[in-house]
Amino acid sequence: MLHPDIKEVLYSEEEISAVVKDLGAQLTKEYEGKNPLVIGVLKGAVMFMTDLSRAMNCDLELDFMDVSSYGAGMESSGDVKILKDLDTTVDGRDLLIVEDIIDTGRTLSYLIEIFKYRKAKSIKVVTLMDKKERRVVDLEADYIGINVPNEFVVGYGLDFNEKYRNLPYIGILKTEVYE
Ligand code: 5GP
Ligand code: MG
Ligand code: MG
Secondary structure (H helix, E strand, O other): OOOOOEEEEEEOHHHHHHHHHHHHHHHHHHOOOOOOEEEEEEOOOHHHHHHHHHOOOOOOEEEEEEEEEEOOOOOEEEEEEEEEOOOOOOOOOEEEEEEEEEOOOHHHHHHHHHHHHOOOOEEEEEEEEEOHHHOOOOOOOOEEEEEOOOOOEEEOOEOEOOEOOOOOOEEEEOHHHHO
């Protein structure tokens, strides 16, 4: 049943699943014979990462990084902080950064700089969603699931004030929820 705070479902569970399987197949080819370190950016990318990694038919390792560029609400502060670092050494590794959505691009450009500094062998980015219209940093993901309109979306890992992450679909909130 649809959550009462959701105005509209943009992508259903089935649509998301098809996109994730397709990305998984592409990444299986990309990393054939390699052992990439798949880095999930907490917490938004968790659902996507667990589904995507199961759609990747190759050896890989999982790790997580938690950074914050957003406050409690919907606005990017532009000020990126590491809240949890990787457990794994990046030096010489093939890295796949897994993002839920690229908006301004600030979080990702910060992560890429860190991993270059730490001497990663290669760095690729896969994002479930891309909100190109909002970009302030010149940056492109290597693999993009869905190009989304300039709307604040929730569900499938994405939150508003920590809520709605567990919705199996991606949707937009009714305006009265955040106004
Ligand atoms: P950035 O602006 O740095 O590209 O985006 C950083 C993070 O903000 C994203 O990875 C995501 O977690 C969050 N974010 C960006 N756009 C949205 C959105 O439409 N909905 C939600 N829930 N989070 C978003
Ligand atoms: Mg994110
Ligand atoms: Mg958030």
